Amino acid sequence: MKLKNKIALVTAATKGIGLASAKKLAENGAIVYIGARNEELANEVIKDIESSGGIAKFAYFNAKDGKTYVDMVEEVIKNEGKIDILVNNYGGNDVKIDKTIIDTNSEDYFNTVISNLQSVFITSQTAIKSMMKSGGGSIINISTIGSVVPDLSRIGYCTSKAAINSLTQNIAVQCAKYNIRCNAVLPGFITTKAALQNMSEEFLNTFLKHVPMNRPGKPDDIANAVLFFASDESSYVTGEIMEVAGAFGKFTPMYGDCVK
Numbered sequence: 001m002k003l004k005n006k007i008a009l010v011t012a013a014t015k016g017i018g019l020a021s022a023k024k025l026a027e028n029g030a031i032v033y034i035g036a037r038n039e040e041l042a043n044e045v046i047k048d049i050e051s052s053g054g055i056a057k058f059a060y061f062n063a064k065d066g067k068t069y070v071d072m073v074e075e076v077i078k079n080e081g082k083i084d085i086l087v088n089n090y091g092g093n094d095v096k097i098d099k100t101i102i103d104t105n106s107e108d109y110f111n112t113v114i115s116n117l118q119s120v121f122i123t124s125q126t127a128i129k130s131m132m133k134s135g136g137g138s139i140i141n142i143s144t145i146g147s148v149v150p151d152l153s154r155i156g157y158c159t160s161k162a163a164i165n166s167l168t169q170n171i172a173v174q175c176a177k178y179n180i181r182c183n184a185v186l187p188g189f190i191t192t193k194a195a196l197q198n199m200s201e202e203f204l205n206t207f208l209k210h211v212p213m214n215r216p217g218k219p220d221d222i223a224n225a226v227l228f229f230a231s232d233e234s235s236y237v238t239g240e241i242m243e244v245a246g247a248f249g250k251f252t253p254m255y256g257d258c259v260k
Contacts, residue, residue, distance in 0.1 A: 001029035002231040008085035009076050011035035011061055011123065014045055016192035017142060018089040020219035021226045026054030028227060030085060033076050035061035063090055063115060069122040073130075082134040085230045086127045088120040088164075089142045093157040104155055112156030113163070120164050124182070128175055136179025140229045141168050142222070143241070145188045149249035161186075165241050172239030181238035183229045188245025190217040210256040213246035 008030040013022040026032045026049045034056055036042040042058045049056040057079070059072045076083050092115050097108045124139050131137035146154060147161035164184065171182040189195065189207055199207075208214060225244050228234050243250075 002227070002233070003085070004029035006030040006084040006230070007033075007076065007080045007082055008087065008230065009033040009035055009059060009073065009083060009123075009127075010087040010089055011072075011119065012063070012090040013087075014038060014041040016194060017187065017190060017219050017222045018087070019045060020223035021087050021089060021142075022056065023049060023052075023054075024220070024223035024227050025085065025087075025230060026056055027052065028231070030230070031055045031057070031080065033057050033059040033072075035059050035072055035090075037062045061090070063092060063119060066118060066122060069119060070126050073123055073126040077130045083127050083130050084134075084137045086123060086137070086139045087142070087226055087230075088123055088139070090119045091116050091142065091144070091157065091161065093154060095154065098156045099153045101155055109156040113160040116157070116160035117163050117167070120167060124167075124171060128171070128178075128180060131175075131180045132178045137181075138230050138234075139168075139171060139180070139182040140226050141165075141182070141184040142226075143168075143184045143186045145186050145243055145245040145248055147186060148241070148243070168241065169239045176238055181229070181234070183234070183238060183240045183242065185222055185225045185229070186241060186243045186245065187222050188217055188243070188248045190219060190222060192219060206256075209259060211246040211248045212251065212255070215246065217244060217246060 008025045010018050010022045012018045013034045014036045022032050034042040046056040059075050061072045062068045143161040143164050146158040151158050168182050168184040
């Protein structure tokens with residue numbers, strides 16, 4: 001029970017990486033708040049966690065309403081007296097409109113960047129004010145491998161996540177003296193429903209040729225990294241930008257052409 005007596009909040013936690021992270025934190029003893037817009041889906045997650053002996057609660061989070069970023073964190077603090085762990089998992093991306101610099105509308109681009117960035121900045125800022133009073137905490141931001149390896153599309157999403165990497169390191173430096181740590185996890189291709197719906201089998205097979213581990217990641221692969229950063233096992237680690245991508249982008253660009 002690495003997180004016994006810890007209070008955690010995970011945004012966008014009803015599916016995919018957020019869901020896996022919430023379950024992983026609860027399995028390790030944390031009281032986990034499910035930050036979500038759909039309370040019905042959140043309650044299903046809560047029941048699932050409770051059936052395994054964990055504790056989970058609902059906190060309303062609407063990515064389109066910045067006020068809920070503050071309200072969500074403050075609700076957790078009001079109910080529990082503190083917040084120890086914040087997982088900023090939310091990240092919006094519409095592949096139909098978020099393409100290249102040539103064919104992406106500037107308004108759509110900035111909407112994506114602002115939404116993704118403020119969902120991390122505002123929630124972190126609110127949590128930090130409480131963590132300073134309670135003796136510290138851990139913030140984990142979910143970024144993307146596309147923030148460090150330039151992509152052929154998704155320009156808004158990728159640049160917003162690159163900004164989040166920088167924000168992560170700035171928070172780490174500025175808040176270390178308060179025993180507040182901040183790290184980022186950069187998933188590669190993860191087999192979430194959303195990802196699989198947006199990618200053809202042909203694309204996936206082509207993509208995997210460039211992943212030395214030769215498999216897509218699982219949500220649990222990211223959840224394990226989140227657990228590491230949330231726990232005292234990483235008590236001397238802050239400002240890290242951890243890639244969890246099967247070594248994608250780590251080797252020569254010729255890699256995909258040289259393997260069978």
